[in-house]
Amino acid sequence: MSPADALEERRKKTTLRKVPRKHAGKITQPYAIMERLIKEVEEFAPLKMAKIIIVWKSGWKPTKDDILRHAQIRKLTELEREIWGDEYDLCMLLHRELWQSSRFSEEEREIDIHHEMLHPVPEVDDKTGDQKMDDRGRLCWRLRNHPIQRFPEEIDRYGLDKIIHVDETAKSAVNDELSQEEAKAEENDEKRPLLRQGAETPGSNGEWPADFRDVTIEQVQFSPKLTKVFLKAGVKTLGNLVDLQKDHGDWWSKKIKGLGDKGVEDASARLVAFWAEHPEYCDGATQDATAPDSEATPGRMLITLKADLYDCNGDPMVRRGEPISALVDGDRPYLIDPVDRERVYLAAEDYEVAAAAPEPATA
Ligand SMILES: [Zn+2]
Numbered sequence: 038m039s040p041a042d043a044l045e046e047r048r049k050k051t052t053l054r055k056v057p058r059k060h061a062g063k064i065t066q067p068y069a070i071m072e073r074l075i076k077e078v079e080e081f082a083p084l085k086m087a088k089i090i091i092v093w094k095s096g097w098k099p100t101k102d103d104i105l106r107h108a109q110i111r112k113l114t115e116l117e118r119e120i121w122g123d124e125y126d127l128c129m130l131l132h133r134e135l136w137q138s139s140r141f142s143e144e145e146r147e148i149d150i151h152h153e154m155l156h157p158v159p160e161v162d163d164k165t166g167d168q169k170m171d172d173r174g175r176l177c178w179r180l181r182n183h184p185i186q187r188f189p190e191e192i193d194r195y196g197l198d199k200i201i202h203v204d205e206t207a208k209s210a211v212n213d214e215l216s217q218e219e220a221k222a223e224e225n226d227e228k229r230p231l232l233r234q235g236a237e238t239p240g241s242n243g244e245w246p247a248d249f250r251d252v253t254i255e256q257v258q259f260s261p262k263l264t265k266v267f268l269k270a271g272v273k274t275l276g277n278l279v280d281l282q283k284d285h286g287d288w289w290s291k292k293i294k295g296l297g298d299k300g301v302e303d304a305s306a307r308l309v310a311f312w313a314e315h316p317e318y319c320d321g322a323t324q325d326a327t328a329p330d331s332e333a334t335p336g337r338m339l340i341t342l343k344a345d346l347y348d349c350n351g352d353p354m355v356r357r358g359e360p361i362s363a364l365v366d367g368d369r370p371y372l373i374d375p376v377d378r379e380r381v382y383l384a385a386e387d388y389e390v391a392a393a394a395p396e397p398a399t400a
Pocket residue numbers: 152153156183
């Protein structure tokens with residue numbers, strides 16, 4: 038190996054690269070597809086006002102469940118927007134190696150871009166029906182979640198139509214039940230909770246429910262004060278809380294009386310820690326920490342961050358200098374974004390190890 042090659046070997050691998058919009062005078066394929074879809078697809082009309090940057094992402098590998106991420110869209114944080122001079126609102130990451138493959142057809146590329154573009158929608162002001170703006174006149178966007186999350190086996194057995202129909206039936210049935218309950222509650226209770234409970238609060242027998250949505254607010258172990266504030270607002274489970282964050286994006290905290298900025302920060306910090314303590318509840322977030330083929334020690338690392346970290350809504354997630362127990366993938370620590378429960382990897386220059394010995398899992 039030549040000295041130059043050896044140096045090359047030692048250099049840190051980067052995984053992100055901006056896709057140029059034009060190359061040799063022609064609009065590049067990802068941008069051409071995206072811009073054509075914005076023109077063609079009626080639902081994408083609001084995205085004419087969105088500034089979307091496309092970035093190649095290298096190194097996405099299939100998870101233990103054999104799920105390969107091909108693409109991802111995210112909102113730029115307030116900090117990123119500030120640094121970029123408001124040039125972009127949203128960033129679409131595309132799997133670089135996949136896009137280099139000739140086996141990935143033009144139509145499949147379009148399907149992926151079409152999918153990602155279905156996530157961002159205008160954040161609408163309930164009162165006026167208009168898209169919200171921040172105090173600097175920038176349009177607010179919200180990333181919506183997939184309404185369908187199903188296994189291929191059920192689609193094989195029952196067919197896609199029936200599977201989709203189950204969800205419709207369930208929603209309208211629960212809505213009927215809820216409106217009856219609500220009518221009853223209205224008669225004798227003027228202080229109705231903000232959120233309606235669909236199911237009974239799970240029993241506190243100390244066991245962890247199979248679905249994170251059924252974890253009670255008490256089980257998350259927010260501070261006693263926060264727990265009280267959430268319960269008073271009718272947020273009884275993690276499911277309630279996640280729905281609130283999803284439905285209202287950056288504005289979710291405004292829906293909870295008495296939470297305040299400090300409360301949001303404390304809640305967020307506790308949630309980050311909670312997801313890290315319970316990777317089993319995070320979609321696709323567990324596999325690497327326990328994967329048998331992984332060379333690395335599964336576990337955690339107590340670290341402190343050198344800069345504040347923001348969640349996908351742009352709210353502070355962890356403050357710099359605050360010790361936090363991170364999950365480890367290979368030798369890379371990561372945290373779980375409290376809002377979309379996606380992994381947030383930390384670069385070596387972003388953190389310091391607070392304790393050398395890995396902390397035992399608390400679950
Ligand atoms: Zn998606």
